[in-house]
Amino acid sequence: MTGWSRRSFLGAAALVAVQAAVPGGAEVLKQLDPKDAPSPRRRKLMRLVADHVIPATDTPGAGAVGAGDFVLVALAHGLEGTRRPPAADPSFVSFLRADGSLDHAAWLEGKLGPKWLALPAPRRHEQLTALDASAFKGDPAAAPWRAIKGLILTGYYTSEIGGSKELKYELVPGRFDPKVPVTPETRAYSSDWTAVDFG
Amino acid sequence: MDETLNFDAIVVGSGITGGWAAKELTEAGLKVLLLERGRKIEHQVDYETELKAPWDMPFRGEGDAELYARDYAVQSLNRHFTEFTQGHFVNDAENPYQTGPDTAFNWFRSYQLGGRSLTWGRQCYRWSDYDFGANKRDGHGTDWPIRYADLAPWYDKVEDFIGVAGAAEGLPQLPDGRFQPPFALNVVEQAARERIMETWPERRLTIGRTANLTAEKDGRGLCQSRSICARGCSYGAYFSTQSSTLPAAQATGNLTLITDAAVEHVDYDPVTRRVRGVHWIDSKTKTRHQATARLVFLNAGAFNSVHLLLNSSSEAMPNGLANSSGVLGTHIMDHANTLSAAAIMPGFEAWTSFGNRPTGVVIPRYRNMETMDGTGHTRGFSFQGGALQSTWTAGKREAGIGADYKAALRKPGSWRMVLVAFADCVPRAANRLTLDRTRVDANGIPQLRIDFAFGAEENAALAQAKADAAEMLAKAGGHVFMGFDRPGAGGTAIHEMGGARMGNDPATSVLNKWSQAHDIANLFVTDGAQMSSSACQNPSLTYMALTARASAHAVSLLKSSAL
Numbered sequence: 001m002t003g004w005s006r007r008s009f010l011g012a013a014a015l016v017a018v019q020a021a022v023p024g025g026a027e028v029l030k031q032l033d034p035k036d037a038p039s040p041r042r043r044k045l046m047r048l049v050a051d052h053v054i055p056a057t058d059t060p061g062a063g064a065v066g067a068g069d070f071v072l073v074a075l076a077h078g079l080e081g082t083r084r085p086p087a088a089d090p091s092f093v094s095f096l097r098a099d100g101s102l103d104h105a106a107w108l109e110g111k112l113g114p115k116w117l118a119l120p121a122p123r124r125h126e127q128l129t130a131l132d133a134s135a136f137k138g139d140p141a142a143a144p145w146r147a148i149k150g151l152i153l154t155g156y157y158t159s160e161i162g163g164s165k166e167l168k169y170e171l172v173p174g175r176f177d178p179k180v181p182v183t184p185e186t187r188a189y190s191s192d193w194t195a196v197d198f199g
Numbered sequence: 200m201d202e203t204l205n206f207d208a209i210v211v212g213s214g215i216t217g218g219w220a221a222k223e224l225t226e227a228g229l230k231v232l233l234l235e236r237g238r239k240i241e242h243q244v245d246y247e248t249e250l251k252a253p254w255d256m257p258f259r260g261e262g263d264a265e266l267y268a269r270d271y272a273v274q275s276l277n278r279h280f281t282e283f284t285q286g287h288f289v290n291d292a293e294n295p296y297q298t299g300p301d302t303a304f305n306w307f308r309s310y311q312l313g314g315r316s317l318t319w320g321r322q323c324y325r326w327s328d329y330d331f332g333a334n335k336r337d338g339h340g341t342d343w344p345i346r347y348a349d350l351a352p353w354y355d356k357v358e359d360f361i362g363v364a365g366a367a368e369g370l371p372q373l374p375d376g377r378f379q380p381p382f383a384l385n386v387v388e389q390a391a392r393e394r395i396m397e398t399w400p401e402r403r404l405t406i407g408r409t410a411n412l413t414a415e416k417d418g419r420g421l422c423q424s425r426s427i428c429a430r431g432c433s434y435g436a437y438f439s440t441q442s443s444t445l446p447a448a449q450a451t452g453n454l455t456l457i458t459d460a461a462v463e464h465v466d467y468d469p470v471t472r473r474v475r476g477v478h479w480i481d482s483k484t485k486t487r488h489q490a491t492a493r494l495v496f497l498n499a500g501a502f503n504s505v506h507l508l509l510n511s512s513s514e515a516m517p518n519g520l521a522n523s524s525g526v527l528g529t530h531i532m533d534h535a536n537t538l539s540a541a542a543i544m545p546g547f548e549a550w551t552s553f554g555n556r557p558t559g560v561v562i563p564r565y566r567n568m569e570t571m572d573g574t575g576h577t578r579g580f581s582f583q584g585g586a587l588q589s590t591w592t593a594g595k596r597e598a599g600i601g602a603d604y605k606a607a608l609r610k611p612g613s614w615r616m617v618l619v620a621f622a623d624c625v626p627r628a629a630n631r632l633t634l635d636r637t638r639v640d641a642n643g644i645p646q647l648r649i650d651f652a653f654g655a656e657e658n659a660a661l662a663q664a665k666a667d668a669a670e671m672l673a674k675a676g677g678h679v680f681m682g683f684d685r686p687g688a689g690g691t692a693i694h695e696m697g698g699a700r701m702g703n704d705p706a707t708s709v710l711n712k713w714s715q716a717h718d719i720a721n722l723f724v725t726d727g728a729q730m731s732s733s734a735c736q737n738p739s740l741t742y743m744a745l746t747a748r749a750s751a752h753a754v755s756l757l758k759s760s761a762l
Contacts, residue, residue, distance in 0.1 A: 031257055053600045061605075070259070078264040128600055136598035150595040157591045157608075158253035158260060166609065167591070169252065173554035176424040178383035180551050188590045188611045190253070193426055193555060197278070199589030199612055 028069050036076045042105055045117060046071050049108070050152045052128050059166040067155030067162075071148060074155070075104045080147040091141045104144050111145075163190035204490035206232040206455070207757070209477055210498055211462045211507065214314025215739050216726045216746045217498030218444030219357075223750035224496070225453035229757070232490050233454060234479060236461040236499075237310035240287075240317070242441035246431030248283040256282050273305045277693070279318050279429040287311060287318050287429060297635045299650035303688035306502065306649065306695065312458050313440040314500065318429040320693075321410040321437050321557065322583070323363045324736035325354050325374040329568055329579065333623070333732050337577040340530060340626035341702040343731050344712035347374065353744035360447075361438040361743070362416045364558075365408030372579070373563040373736070380413045381406045386550045387586035387614050388560050391675035398674055401565045407558035407583065410438035419443070426555030437557070459483050462507060463644050465495060465722070469515035473721045473762070480642050493762060494721050494753050498746070501727030502531070505632050505698035506647045508709075508724075521699070521716035527709050528633055530626035530700055531649075532733040534692035535580075535657035537620055537685060539668035542677030544586060544614040551588060551611045559585035562618070562671075564735055566663070575659030578623035579735045582668060586616040616677055620664035621692055624733040625656045632698050651689040661686055694738055696727035714749035721762045725749045 029037070038046075047068030054062035062068070075082050078101075086092055086102040095107040111131065116124060132149065134142035156162040163169050167190040190196070207229035210220045221233045239245075253260040262282035267275040274280055274288040289308040298304050309315045328347045334340040351374070358377040366381040384392060384406055392404040411422040419442055420434035428437050435442035448454045460479040466489070468475050476491035497504040505528050511520040519527050564579035566572055589612030594604065630652065634645040665684040672679050689695070702708025705717035714729050716722040725746040727738060734741075756762045 028257075054605050055602050057602055057605060074258070074261075077258070077266075078268065079258070079261055081264075083265065083268075125601065132598055132600050146595070149600070153591055153594050153608075154259060154261060160252070160254040163253060166605075171250070171252065171425065173424045176382055176552070176554035176556045178385040178389075178552050178556075180553050182549055182551050182611070186551060186611065187609050188588075190591070191555070192588075192590060194587050195590035195612070196592050198617070199587060199593050199615070 028066060028073050031073050032076050038072045038105065041117070042109060043068060043072065045109055045112070046105065048117065048124070049128065049148075050155065052125050053149055053152045054156045054162075060161050062152055062156040062162070065156060065159040065161045067152050067159065070155035070159075071151045072105055074151045075148075079154070080150045082147050087140055087143065089140050089143075092144075102144055104148055107144050108148055157190055204232065204455075206230050206490060206492040208232070208494040208496060208753075209234065209490060209492040210496045211477060212236075212314060212497070212499035212503070212726065213312050213440055213445070213456070214309075214498065214500060214726075215316045215319065215440070216742045217314065217496075218316060218440035218448070219743050219746040220496040220498055220725060220750055221448040221454060222444040223747050224494075224754065225448045225451040227750070227754040228453065229494075229754065230453050231448070231455070232492065233448070233456045234460040234462055234477070235312050235314075235456070235458045236482065237312060237314070237458065239458040240312045240431070240441065242431075242435065242446075243433040246433060247286065249427070249430045249433060251283065258282050274307060276305055277307050277318075279320070283427065284318065284429040287431070293641065295638070295640065295646055297638060297646050297648040299648065302649055302651050304649045304651050305688050305690040307690060307693045308500070312456075313445075315693075316439040317431055317441070319739060320737065321428065322561075322737040323358070323361075323365070323376070323408045323410050323740040324561075325376055326350075326734050326736055326741050327372050327374055329372050329564070330732065330734035330736070333578055333734070334626070340732055341700065341704070341707050344701055344703045349712070350741070350744050350748065353748045354740065356747055357740060357743045361410050361443055362412045362414070362419070363408055363410055363740075364413040364422075366406050368403055368405050368563075370403060370563055372565070372568055376408065378408070382409070382411075382413065382556050382558055384560065385552045385556075385586055387544050387547050387616060390547070391586070391616065391672075394675045395562075395671050399565070399671070402562055402671065404560055404562050407561050409558035411557045412436045422557055424554035424556060426557045428557060460488070461642060462499070463510065463642065465497075465507060465511040465520055466491075467511065467513050467516060467520055467719070469513070472719060474520075474719055482642075485642075493757060494723070496750075496753075497722070497724045497728070498726045501696045501698055501730075502632060502647060502649070504724050504726055504728040506634070508699065509632070509634050510644060516718075521709055521718045521722060523718050524706055524708060526628075526700065526707060528698050529628045529631040530731075531630045531632060531651060531695065531697040532624040532626055532730070533651075533689050533695045534733060534735060535620075535622040535624055535653050535661055535686035536692040537661055537664075537683045537687055538681065539582065539618050539620040539661070539664045539684075540672050540679050540682040541615060541617045542672040542675075542679040544616050544675070544677045546676055547614045559583050573660065574663050576622075576656045576663070578625070578656070578660065580620050580622035580660045580664045581735045582618040582620055582664070584617040584619050586614055588612050588614055616672055616675070618668040618672065620661055620668065621694075621735050621737075622657050622660035622664060622686070623735045625654065626697060626700070626732055627654065649689070653686050653689070657686055658684070694727075694733065696730040696733060696738055699724045699728040700731040701729050702731060713752040714745055715752070720756070723749050723753055
């Protein structure tokens with residue numbers, strides 16, 4: 001038995017990264033049951049919503065990295081508790097699935113209304129800001145937004161761009177340094193698993 | 200049925216203690232058969248997700264909640280369970296167990312070569328005579344037949360071999376070990392240590408003592424501060440069967456390893472009053488096999504070793520193997536475990552840290568030592584936890600969208616500190632394991648039934664722990680925003696133990712001071728089942744020391760022809 005050195009490890013990691021089939025774009029939708037396949041309109045809407053939450057700045061935004069499609073897959077599989085029965089609210093009734101869970105994507109599409117996609121960007125942003133504010137003030141009729149927004153963040157910060165360009169990613173830190181000064185350039189590490197899990 | 204295989208010793212289970220038994224017995228020259236019910240996982244070769252990033256995973260490391268609800272309802276509650284590590288935990292749907300009507304018990308299991316040594320929390324703490332003397336002192340349970348002095352040299356041996364990073368503190372309630380250099384406290388923890396000690400000199404916040412290497416050892420590499428241990432570590436930097444005990448046992452040339460072998464029965468000879476060997480089912484082919492040996496070591500994990508003894512009843516031993524006392528299965532324990540306090544820690548915004556330290560901090564027990572100062576309880580509790588910074592996931596709890604929101608999530612978040620209590624669990628006869636003969640598993644073996652509840656002692660300890668934790672974090676400069684005083688479900692600490700307790704009296708205990716069955720001289724149980732009390736420290740190091748000690752004793756008996 002021989003111990004691994006950091007150098008041989010990083011070589012192996014690079015090899016795996018080249019070989020891995022990384023789900024990107026519509027690839028992720030293959031994980032959906034065909035009956036859950038989203039309409040082109042819904043995909044477009046979720047991509048745009050994702051981009052309003054995390055827009056392109058000096059790094060790409062959430063829409064460009066496929067966070068919209070990720071959210072649709074994640075909702076179908078119940079991440080963020082989204083397949084559990086929702087709180088009773090009359091405005092949810094027409095968006096309930098047969099198992100009693102809320103179809104969050106359909107709900108959002110309904111909540112934003114038929115014209116949202118056609119609005120100018122600042123108006124779209126205003127409406128989403130208002131929805132976000134109501135949800136975090138505790139309005140039960142806006143509550144499902146919190147899970148959707150949570151999944152947009154997951155979709156973005158666990159993508160390669162969100163995780164390693166917007167934030168930093170270091171699979172093999174090689175050491176623990178307990179005291180590092182914060183500077184204007186300091187960025188969080190998406191590979192700080194404790195912070196991700198418990199922060 | 201194939202021809203019967205013959206060995207000097209059979210070890211059932213390849214986890215933390217099974218690996219140790221296999222190493223010690225093979226190094227003493229015995230021909231050993233090591234049986235593991237789960238699949239083979241080869242070191243460095245089979246750690247399939249070790250190199251992956253979240254974006255390589257179908258569900259980005261969070262995992263498929265739909266799958267988890269269906270097949271991993273219990274295991275997915277484990278803090279080390281992720282999409283990266285799910286292959287190192289059992290499928291709950293395929294491995295059912297029963298609980299009594301008033302029982303909430305989460306049984307965390309890993310059926311594979313290496314068992315839970317691949318997924319454990321790696322915390323290594325010696326027990327003291329406050330612990331070995333606890334039952335005698337307050338009258339709960341039965342007195343331990345050993346004291347710290349009996350185990351100290353075996354702790355030395357185990358620590359020397361596995362490698363434990365830690366800081367010596369000179370505390371009688373948490374004896375120092377033979378440590379590798381410690382990991383450092385971060386800036387918040389260092390300040391908390393100093394501020395807490397100013398007021399309470401006996402409350403010593405120190406770095407966790409962890410089986411991660413800070414110095415190279417026996418071909419194993421240094422810990423790289425990744426903190427993804429439960430995926431498997433190709434550096435061999437944390438102690439696992441694969442990194443440590445298995446290669447040592449294999450190097451002797453005396454080990455035969457069979458995986459996918461679920462032992463269903465230990466064979467007893469009423470004439471010689473010895474066990475003859477074991478029977479197992481090949482999980483892949485469903486064929487039955489057997490082997491004989493002069494010694495049998497049970498290391499299947501506390502509850503599974505008891506399960507096997509209960510299921511090995513015979514005409515001569517109708518209540519289960521080695522159960523003339525009738526206490527087999529009783530007095531099971533798990534630490535009462537809860538988040539006592541969480542606080543925001545202002546004043547450290549100028550600092551962050553680099554790397555993922557593979558351990559938190561510990562505040563060892565300080566109550567009910569020389570003075571009985573516990574309110575409503577007679578034993579100890581200790582805290583584990585640490586200071587951490589929040590990150591993008593905190594954005595899920597905050598209002599905001601857009602460029603400013605994104606910019607704020609780019610920075611390390613605010614510091615916070617948590618203290619999680621582990622309280623001693625009083626041994627009680629009503630907390631017990633039995634066989635549910637009306638329900639069988641896929642191999643036709645009766646399922647295990649768990650009856651378990653915490654009581655007034657644990658609730659009182661956790662109430663005091665909550666108050667103490669809040670007081671300490673406030674003294675450290677924190678603003679406490681959360682805290683609980685009721686334990687999580689049984690099993691939450693993943694320190695389930697007892698059921699085949701050690702004791703001096705064969706009428707009231709299953710094992711003697713050598714982890715050897717009172718009733719059957721060539722049968723040893725050296726995993727968590729042997730524990731007579733729970734202490735409030737993580738127990739694995741003690742299981743390892745007891746296993747090494749029992750192995751030496753068994754070998755001496757064999758060599759002196761006493762068996």
